[in-house]
Amino acid sequence: MPTSITVNGTAHEVDLPSEVPLLWVLRDALNLTGTKYGCGVAACGACTVQIDGEAVRSCQVPLGDVWGDVTTIEGLGTPESLAAIQQAWVDHQVAQCGYCQSGQIMQAAALLAETPQPSDDDIDAAMSGNLCRCGTYPRIRAAIKAAAGMES
Structure with missing residues (x-):
């Protein structure tokens, strides 16, 4: 079942498993490649985005756990x-x-x-x-x- 997600003010429907990290949703499904993969374990901060203004490591936030509007460097x-x-x-x-x-x-x-x-x-x-x-x-x-x- 598709998941609704708002990124940089635009609503998107993504048809990916809920456990896919937000980082890969942004980079691979939405082609927002400004957010970088660094370590994959939230230790380096290269993948930092904001969800409702809170800085989070997108490599560790599953799509199904995104609780608000996402802002990336592009936004x-x-x-x-x-x-x-x-x-x-x-x-x-x-x-x-x-x-x-x-x-x-x-x-x-x-x-x-x-x-x-x-x-x-x-x-x-x-x-x-x-x-x-x-x-x-x-x-x-x-x-x-x-x-x-x-x-x-």
């Missing part, structure tokens, strides 16, 4: 009108290889929605589950502060 902003956090990422040249960046940005956006003026400790706590092999953590922190209007 955060557009190339013509980037979200503030995306623009800050560009301005601070955060990305090197770029693989982890969609998950980092989705986690950062969730942090800013919950804590509009985050402290360094808030940023560290919220971002600690998102790994960057290139080590751009200082630029990530600076971009988050810039998006919050707290230029560092």
Whole structure:
């Protein structure tokens, strides 16, 4: 039986087993490939999306357990009108290889929605589950502060 899911404001019917991870629904069924596969065990954060504004690891959320509207990196902003956090990422040249960046940005956006003026400790706590092999953590922190209007 098809499952209804709303992603980036658009309703979809997907005919997949309820145990298929949301990550693969997004990438394979809906062709939203901005969300990346990293580890498959929720340890790296590359697959982070938001469900009703809450940052979640899409590799660990079965389709049948999706409880609300899903937002992926494709739904955060557009190339013509980037979200503030995306623009800050560009301005601070955060990305090197770029693989982890969609998950980092989705986690950062969730942090800013919950804590509009985050402290360094808030940023560290919220971002600690998102790994960057290139080590751009200082630029990530600076971009988050810039998006919050707290230029560092």
